[in-house]
Amino acid sequence: MADEQQALFPEPDDSEVEVEMIFESDPPDWDQIIVEAGSVFTPNHPVNERALFAGRIRQVSRLVQAVNQRGQHAILYGERGVGKTSLANVIHEFLSAQVVVLSPRVNANAGDTFDSVWRKAFNQIDLTRKADVGTVGFGAQRGSETVSPMDLVPTDGPLTPDIVRQILVRMSGDAIPIMIFDEFDRLSKRVRAAFADMIKTLSDHAVECTIVLVGVAETIEQLIESHQSVSRALVQIPIQRMGLDEIEEIVDTGFDRLGLEVEASAKRRIVLLSQGLPYYTHLVCQHAVITSAEQRSLRVTGEIVKRAIGSAIEDMEGTIKRKYHRATTAARKESLFEDVLLACALAQPDDLGYFTSKGVVAPLCEITKKNYGIPTFAQHLDEFSSSKRENVLVKEGSPRRFRFRFADPLMQPYVVMQGLAKEKITETMLERVGR
Structure with missing residues (x-):
């Protein structure tokens, strides 16, 4: 071992x-x-240095194995803020020092096409350097000519999966390309489907390169709907909370x-x-x-x-602060919105992050030092799950069996921070949240 x-x-x-x-x-x-x-x-930005990277040993191992196995590619998915991009950023530092790696990372956006996102990637590669072996570009020795993959891009039409494959084949002759596409979830379904087709083609031809897709999603189906056709070529790596x-x-x-x-x-x-x-x-x-x-x-x-x-x-970033303020502000000073949202943040969730109305009762009573039942705050939960209160909660289920979770995972710790700053919760209550 x-x-x-x-x-x-x-x-x-x-x-x-x-x-x-x-x-x-x-x-x-x-x-x-x-x-x-x-x-x-x-x-405000991902870790980009191995010395500062912590944890994730199992996920690193799976990603390294994908890179080392020809025809394998990877997809990292999970909640916002769990460190997916940091892992992708440092993966090249876990590879052998004798290997020349080209690892550009592209941030996709909603307006990107298959052509534009690949042009972004190829435009970065001549900037990729590996100082300890003194190489520039496609593994050229120091002092030799630097080659850009953009020189291989045709000028008479858009990039297609097959053209990209041919360019990657040329690149892999001198180095190992690890092409990282972050915020993959922002691309259109059509572009994501083109990526699925290309990954299957790269795997079928055993091209020595690795495509790493990174996106916010609960399941892989939310990122690549046609993933069944590429499942053998795509290592699925869920990134959960640390x-x-x-x-x-x-x-x-x-x-x-x-x-x-x-x-x-x-x-x-x-x-x-x-x-x-x-x-x-x-x-x-x-x-x-x-x-x-x-x-x-x-x-x-x-x-x-x-x-x-x-x-x-x-x-804290403006979106979270603004949504918290709008969700908890009320005309009456004695309103319970702030306390109920804090109780939601302290409620014991299930494995998927959902909590029940019943789970809110105990923390709310502890916060307010009063006895409250579900009817007291049922309307608050409904409003938190609507545009009236910024949809800070997601509600699922049927009457009397509703369950809730925070729509944005970054909101829950922020609510707890507010509770600590205002001395509404104790260290004992915080300990229960961490379990």
Whole structure:
């Protein structure tokens, strides 16, 4: 087993993965720590460095196996904010250092065609470099001519799956292309169907390249409806929320990189608050570093994390903040909308993230310190599931058997953060959320 893991995850040079502190002298360079916090903890963009990548060993293994097996391709899918793009970004660093890899990543958008999205990808490849072997372009030695795949693109018509296949065959002669298409769910059904046809063609011809599709979806059918025809060629890798130990690894790796120590209770709060979503781990940790530097403290305490949560709420993306405000604002000050939504965030969900009205009762009573039954907040749940309250919840089922979940997975931790900042929930309640 050890030999197998070594083959899957070859150890790069120490210079590639060694986590170095950004200061060695006393006193620390606090301004530099604040600057580095923005590159170590990155809530607004994916991780792009193996040394800062944490967890996901099983998913990395499956993706590496897909890359190493000719004719195999991969699709990464899951909720928003779970780290799909970060995994795709660093996969080339888990391959053998002796392999020349071309790994452009393209962000698809709703207006893209099959032709335009592939032109985006090919336009990036001559910028791909692998410094440790001194190569540029298609594996050319330093000092030799750089070749762009755009030189192979016909000028008299759009790119088709067969033309793309021919270009990839030419490219694979000198390097291994790993073509990453992020936000694949934004493409039209017609374009996604063309990708399915092309993947089948690449697999049938055993072209030595790997297509990696990345998209937000609960099931693969939501991304590729005709996936049955390509199922043998497409490794399906669901990216679920991270475990507590994986989130803790993100915290430890980042603070170690910055030369900071974090108290156990402070780290526990960050881990539980993240709800398995690395976006929140990076967001709160980034603000915790800034707060620590402002206080000239090399130790991240519970009080520092508490303040970091407050500043993270202010820094949260506008869509979530706006929807939360519209969902919880009411004309009457004594309205329960804010408390009911917080109780929903604390309710115990099933494996698919759904909770019931009954599950809201206990946390609501604990938050308000009053006894409430389902009839008190049934209308609130209905409004949360409608445009009147920004559709923050999704409702499914039949009367008396309705179940609910948050429409946007990033909303639930934000609601909990608001509850912590306003001291409406206790550490014990937060512990129950993390289980």
